[in-house]
Amino acid sequence: MKRTGRRWEWGLGALGVLLAFAVCEVVSRAGIVRRAYLPPASEVLGRAVELAGxxxxxxxxxxxxxxxxxxxxxxxxxxxxxxxxxxxxxxxxxxxxxxxxxxxxxxxxxxxxxxxxxxxxxxxxxxxxxxxxxxxxxxxxxxxxxxxxxxxxxxxxxxxxxxxxxxxxxxxxxxxxxxxxxxxxxxxxxxxxxxxxxxxxxxxxxxxxxxxxxxxxxxxxxxxxxxxxxxxxxxxxxxxxxxxxxxxxxxxxxxxxxxxxxxx
CATH class of the missing domain: 1.10.3720.10 (MetI-like)
Known part of the structure:
Protein backbone atom coordinates (compact mmCIF):
# COMPACT_ATOMS: atom_id res chain seq x y z
CA MET A 1 0.00 0.00 0.00
CA LYS A 2 2.81 2.39 0.93
CA ARG A 3 4.68 1.74 -2.30
CA THR A 4 1.50 2.26 -4.32
CA GLY A 5 1.02 5.56 -2.51
CA ARG A 6 4.53 6.65 -3.45
CA ARG A 7 3.93 5.78 -7.09
CA TRP A 8 0.78 7.90 -6.99
CA GLU A 9 2.75 10.80 -5.51
CA TRP A 10 5.43 10.44 -8.18
CA GLY A 11 2.75 10.37 -10.86
CA LEU A 12 1.19 13.56 -9.54
CA GLY A 13 4.63 15.17 -9.35
CA ALA A 14 5.35 14.24 -12.96
CA LEU A 15 1.96 15.62 -13.99
CA GLY A 16 2.74 18.90 -12.23
CA VAL A 17 6.07 19.17 -14.07
CA LEU A 18 4.40 18.49 -17.42
CA LEU A 19 1.72 21.11 -16.75
CA ALA A 20 4.33 23.72 -15.81
CA PHE A 21 6.32 22.81 -18.93
CA ALA A 22 3.22 23.18 -21.12
CA VAL A 23 2.26 26.54 -19.58
CA CYS A 24 5.76 27.98 -20.12
CA GLU A 25 5.80 26.65 -23.69
CA VAL A 26 2.40 28.14 -24.55
CA VAL A 27 3.06 31.48 -22.84
CA SER A 28 6.31 31.95 -24.75
CA ARG A 29 5.15 30.77 -28.18
CA ALA A 30 1.89 32.73 -27.94
CA GLY A 31 3.87 35.93 -27.39
CA ILE A 32 2.31 36.63 -24.00
CA VAL A 33 5.85 37.04 -22.72
CA ARG A 34 8.68 38.02 -25.05
CA ARG A 35 11.04 35.20 -25.94
CA ALA A 36 13.95 37.36 -24.84
CA TYR A 37 12.60 37.10 -21.30
CA LEU A 38 11.05 33.62 -21.41
CA PRO A 39 12.21 31.28 -24.20
CA PRO A 40 10.00 28.25 -24.93
CA ALA A 41 10.45 25.50 -22.36
CA SER A 42 11.39 23.04 -25.11
CA GLU A 43 14.33 25.24 -26.15
CA VAL A 44 15.50 25.61 -22.55
CA LEU A 45 15.27 21.87 -21.95
CA GLY A 46 17.05 21.18 -25.24
CA ARG A 47 19.85 23.53 -24.24
CA ALA A 48 20.11 21.87 -20.83
CA VAL A 49 20.48 18.47 -22.52
CA GLU A 50 23.03 19.93 -24.94
CA LEU A 51 25.12 21.21 -22.00
CA ALA A 52 25.48 17.61 -20.79
CA GLY A 53 27.96 17.14 -23.64
Whole structure:
Protein backbone atom coordinates (compact mmCIF):
# COMPACT_ATOMS: atom_id res chain seq x y z
CA MET A 1 0.00 0.00 0.00
CA LYS A 2 2.81 2.39 0.93
CA ARG A 3 4.68 1.74 -2.30
CA THR A 4 1.50 2.26 -4.32
CA GLY A 5 1.02 5.56 -2.51
CA ARG A 6 4.53 6.65 -3.45
CA ARG A 7 3.93 5.78 -7.09
CA TRP A 8 0.78 7.90 -6.99
CA GLU A 9 2.75 10.80 -5.51
CA TRP A 10 5.43 10.44 -8.18
CA GLY A 11 2.75 10.37 -10.86
CA LEU A 12 1.19 13.56 -9.54
CA GLY A 13 4.63 15.17 -9.35
CA ALA A 14 5.35 14.24 -12.96
CA LEU A 15 1.96 15.62 -13.99
CA GLY A 16 2.74 18.90 -12.23
CA VAL A 17 6.07 19.17 -14.07
CA LEU A 18 4.40 18.49 -17.42
CA LEU A 19 1.72 21.11 -16.75
CA ALA A 20 4.33 23.72 -15.81
CA PHE A 21 6.32 22.81 -18.93
CA ALA A 22 3.22 23.18 -21.12
CA VAL A 23 2.26 26.54 -19.58
CA CYS A 24 5.76 27.98 -20.12
CA GLU A 25 5.80 26.65 -23.69
CA VAL A 26 2.40 28.14 -24.55
CA VAL A 27 3.06 31.48 -22.84
CA SER A 28 6.31 31.95 -24.75
CA ARG A 29 5.15 30.77 -28.18
CA ALA A 30 1.89 32.73 -27.94
CA GLY A 31 3.87 35.93 -27.39
CA ILE A 32 2.31 36.63 -24.00
CA VAL A 33 5.85 37.04 -22.72
CA ARG A 34 8.68 38.02 -25.05
CA ARG A 35 11.04 35.20 -25.94
CA ALA A 36 13.95 37.36 -24.84
CA TYR A 37 12.60 37.10 -21.30
CA LEU A 38 11.05 33.62 -21.41
CA PRO A 39 12.21 31.28 -24.20
CA PRO A 40 10.00 28.25 -24.93
CA ALA A 41 10.45 25.50 -22.36
CA SER A 42 11.39 23.04 -25.11
CA GLU A 43 14.33 25.24 -26.15
CA VAL A 44 15.50 25.61 -22.55
CA LEU A 45 15.27 21.87 -21.95
CA GLY A 46 17.05 21.18 -25.24
CA ARG A 47 19.85 23.53 -24.24
CA ALA A 48 20.11 21.87 -20.83
CA VAL A 49 20.48 18.47 -22.52
CA GLU A 50 23.03 19.93 -24.94
CA LEU A 51 25.12 21.21 -22.00
CA ALA A 52 25.48 17.61 -20.79
CA GLY A 53 27.96 17.14 -23.64
CA UNK A 54 29.93 20.31 -22.89
CA UNK A 55 33.13 19.37 -21.05
CA UNK A 56 33.73 22.87 -19.69
CA UNK A 57 30.19 23.10 -18.33
CA UNK A 58 30.51 19.73 -16.66
CA UNK A 59 33.72 20.96 -15.00
CA UNK A 60 31.73 23.89 -13.64
CA UNK A 61 29.08 21.52 -12.29
CA UNK A 62 31.76 19.32 -10.74
CA UNK A 63 33.34 22.36 -9.03
CA UNK A 64 29.98 23.35 -7.53
CA UNK A 65 29.37 19.80 -6.31
CA UNK A 66 32.86 19.67 -4.84
CA UNK A 67 32.28 22.83 -2.80
CA UNK A 68 28.83 21.52 -1.84
CA UNK A 69 30.23 18.20 -0.58
CA UNK A 70 33.09 19.82 1.35
CA UNK A 71 30.82 22.37 3.00
CA UNK A 72 28.16 19.84 3.92
CA UNK A 73 30.76 17.41 5.26
CA UNK A 74 32.32 20.09 7.46
CA UNK A 75 28.87 21.13 8.67
CA UNK A 76 28.13 17.54 9.73
CA UNK A 77 31.51 17.25 11.48
CA UNK A 78 30.81 20.45 13.42
CA UNK A 79 27.07 20.32 14.05
CA UNK A 80 26.60 16.71 15.19
CA UNK A 81 29.15 16.80 18.06
CA UNK A 82 27.98 20.27 19.13
CA UNK A 83 24.34 19.17 19.01
CA UNK A 84 25.12 16.14 21.14
CA UNK A 85 26.99 18.36 23.60
CA UNK A 86 24.27 21.01 23.80
CA UNK A 87 21.52 18.43 24.08
CA UNK A 88 23.31 16.38 26.72
CA UNK A 89 24.68 19.15 28.95
CA UNK A 90 21.98 21.75 29.75
CA UNK A 91 24.54 24.10 31.34
CA UNK A 92 26.51 24.33 28.08
CA UNK A 93 23.31 24.82 26.09
CA UNK A 94 22.23 27.69 28.36
CA UNK A 95 25.69 29.29 28.16
CA UNK A 96 25.85 29.37 24.35
CA UNK A 97 22.16 29.80 23.53
CA UNK A 98 22.40 33.60 23.16
CA UNK A 99 25.40 33.34 20.84
CA UNK A 100 23.72 30.69 18.71
CA UNK A 101 20.50 32.69 18.41
CA UNK A 102 22.54 35.77 17.43
CA UNK A 103 24.49 33.98 14.68
CA UNK A 104 21.70 31.81 13.27
CA UNK A 105 19.63 34.57 11.56
CA UNK A 106 22.66 36.11 9.82
CA UNK A 107 22.31 35.47 6.05
CA UNK A 108 25.36 33.73 4.63
CA UNK A 109 25.37 35.83 1.46
CA UNK A 110 25.80 38.96 3.59
CA UNK A 111 29.09 37.52 4.80
CA UNK A 112 30.56 37.16 1.29
CA UNK A 113 32.65 40.39 1.42
CA UNK A 114 34.06 39.62 4.87
CA UNK A 115 34.83 35.97 4.13
CA UNK A 116 36.37 36.92 0.78
CA UNK A 117 38.73 39.33 2.52
CA UNK A 118 39.73 36.68 5.05
CA UNK A 119 39.99 33.64 2.79
CA UNK A 120 40.46 35.08 -0.69
CA UNK A 121 38.45 34.36 -3.81
CA UNK A 122 38.90 30.61 -4.01
CA UNK A 123 36.95 27.53 -3.10
CA UNK A 124 37.66 28.19 0.59
CA UNK A 125 35.20 31.09 0.63
CA UNK A 126 32.39 29.02 -0.88
CA UNK A 127 33.06 26.13 1.48
CA UNK A 128 33.11 28.42 4.52
CA UNK A 129 29.78 30.02 3.61
CA UNK A 130 28.17 26.69 2.77
CA UNK A 131 29.36 25.25 6.08
CA UNK A 132 28.01 28.22 8.03
CA UNK A 133 24.56 27.98 6.46
CA UNK A 134 24.38 24.18 6.66
CA UNK A 135 25.33 23.85 10.32
CA UNK A 136 22.05 25.11 11.75
CA UNK A 137 19.50 22.51 10.55
CA UNK A 138 21.79 19.66 11.58
CA UNK A 139 22.60 21.26 14.94
CA UNK A 140 19.00 21.94 15.95
CA UNK A 141 17.74 18.60 14.67
CA UNK A 142 20.39 16.86 16.76
CA UNK A 143 19.41 18.78 19.89
CA UNK A 144 15.72 18.12 19.23
CA UNK A 145 16.37 14.43 18.59
CA UNK A 146 18.14 14.06 21.92
CA UNK A 147 15.15 15.60 23.64
CA UNK A 148 12.87 13.01 21.99
CA UNK A 149 14.93 10.01 23.13
CA UNK A 150 12.96 7.45 25.15
CA UNK A 151 13.57 8.35 28.83
CA UNK A 152 12.63 4.83 29.97
CA UNK A 153 15.43 3.30 27.91
CA UNK A 154 17.94 5.73 29.39
CA UNK A 155 16.80 5.12 32.94
CA UNK A 156 16.95 1.36 32.40
CA UNK A 157 20.59 1.52 31.33
CA UNK A 158 21.45 3.78 34.24
CA UNK A 159 19.74 1.36 36.61
CA UNK A 160 22.03 -1.40 35.34
CA UNK A 161 25.09 0.72 36.03
CA UNK A 162 25.85 2.12 32.58
CA UNK A 163 27.61 5.47 32.59
CA UNK A 164 26.77 8.69 30.77
CA UNK A 165 28.88 7.86 27.70
CA UNK A 166 27.38 4.38 27.39
CA UNK A 167 23.84 5.78 27.55
CA UNK A 168 24.76 8.30 24.86
CA UNK A 169 26.24 5.69 22.52
CA UNK A 170 23.71 2.90 23.15
CA UNK A 171 20.43 4.85 23.36
CA UNK A 172 20.64 8.55 22.64
CA UNK A 173 22.77 8.49 19.49
CA UNK A 174 20.80 5.69 17.76
CA UNK A 175 17.54 7.38 18.72
CA UNK A 176 18.78 10.72 17.43
CA UNK A 177 20.18 9.35 14.16
CA UNK A 178 16.92 9.74 12.14
CA UNK A 179 16.67 13.37 13.24
CA UNK A 180 20.30 13.96 12.27
CA UNK A 181 19.63 12.38 8.87
CA UNK A 182 16.65 14.68 8.34
CA UNK A 183 18.80 17.67 9.28
CA UNK A 184 21.46 16.59 6.80
CA UNK A 185 18.84 16.31 4.06
CA UNK A 186 17.62 19.84 4.79
CA UNK A 187 21.17 21.14 4.93
CA UNK A 188 22.02 19.43 1.63
CA UNK A 189 19.46 21.64 -0.13
CA UNK A 190 20.68 24.72 1.74
CA UNK A 191 24.27 23.88 0.80
CA UNK A 192 23.44 23.61 -2.91
CA UNK A 193 21.58 26.92 -2.84
CA UNK A 194 24.54 28.60 -1.14
CA UNK A 195 27.05 27.05 -3.52
CA UNK A 196 25.27 28.42 -6.59
CA UNK A 197 24.25 31.75 -4.99
CA UNK A 198 27.76 32.45 -3.72
CA UNK A 199 29.20 31.88 -7.18
CA UNK A 200 26.60 34.18 -8.76
CA UNK A 201 26.94 37.00 -6.21
CA UNK A 202 30.69 36.81 -5.68
CA UNK A 203 31.48 36.42 -9.38
CA UNK A 204 34.72 34.53 -8.96
CA UNK A 205 36.12 31.07 -9.52
CA UNK A 206 34.33 28.31 -11.39
CA UNK A 207 30.98 26.65 -10.92
CA UNK A 208 27.40 26.42 -12.08
CA UNK A 209 26.67 29.84 -10.58
CA UNK A 210 29.51 31.37 -12.61
CA UNK A 211 28.02 29.88 -15.77
CA UNK A 212 24.63 31.41 -14.92
CA UNK A 213 26.18 34.79 -14.07
CA UNK A 214 28.18 34.91 -17.29
CA UNK A 215 25.17 33.87 -19.35
CA UNK A 216 23.10 36.67 -17.81
CA UNK A 217 25.58 39.21 -19.20
CA UNK A 218 25.27 37.92 -22.75
CA UNK A 219 23.00 39.69 -25.22
CA UNK A 220 20.83 36.60 -25.75
CA UNK A 221 21.74 34.60 -22.69
CA UNK A 222 18.32 34.02 -21.11
CA UNK A 223 18.12 30.50 -22.52
CA UNK A 224 21.50 29.59 -21.01
CA UNK A 225 20.52 31.16 -17.69
CA UNK A 226 17.34 29.08 -17.53
CA UNK A 227 19.20 25.95 -18.68
CA UNK A 228 21.64 26.48 -15.80
CA UNK A 229 18.69 26.86 -13.43
CA UNK A 230 17.26 23.58 -14.75
CA UNK A 231 20.57 21.89 -13.98
CA UNK A 232 20.60 23.34 -10.46
CA UNK A 233 17.05 22.13 -9.86
CA UNK A 234 17.84 18.69 -11.27
CA UNK A 235 20.89 18.36 -9.02
CA UNK A 236 18.80 19.30 -6.00
CA UNK A 237 16.12 16.78 -6.96
CA UNK A 238 18.66 13.97 -7.37
CA UNK A 239 20.44 14.79 -4.10
CA UNK A 240 17.19 14.89 -2.16
CA UNK A 241 16.02 11.63 -3.75
CA UNK A 242 19.25 9.84 -2.84
CA UNK A 243 19.10 11.07 0.76
CA UNK A 244 15.44 10.11 1.16
CA UNK A 245 16.26 6.65 -0.21
CA UNK A 246 19.11 6.38 2.28
CA UNK A 247 16.85 7.36 5.18
CA UNK A 248 14.30 4.71 4.21
CA UNK A 249 16.98 2.04 4.12
CA UNK A 250 18.75 3.07 7.31
CA UNK A 251 15.74 3.95 9.47
CA UNK A 252 12.76 1.87 8.27
CA UNK A 253 11.25 1.84 11.77
CA UNK A 254 10.53 5.58 11.88
CA UNK A 255 6.87 6.64 11.43
CA UNK A 256 7.61 8.41 8.15
CA UNK A 257 9.13 5.29 6.59
CA UNK A 258 7.32 2.46 8.36
CA UNK A 259 5.71 0.08 5.93
CA UNK A 260 7.76 1.15 2.89
CA UNK A 261 8.47 -2.48 2.11
CA UNK A 262 4.78 -3.42 1.76
CA UNK A 263 3.89 -4.05 -1.88
CA UNK A 264 0.16 -4.50 -1.73
Missing amino acids: DGLFLQYVAETLRAWALGLGLACAIAVPLGLLFGSVPVVDAAVRAIVEFLRPLPSVALIPLVSLLLGSGTETKVALITYASVWPILFNTVYGLGETDPLAKETLRAFGFGRLSVLLRVELPGTAPFIAAGIRISAAVALVLAVATEILAGFGEGLGIFIAQASLATDGTRDVLAGVVWAGALGLVINGVLVWGERRLFPWTPAHRGDGVTE
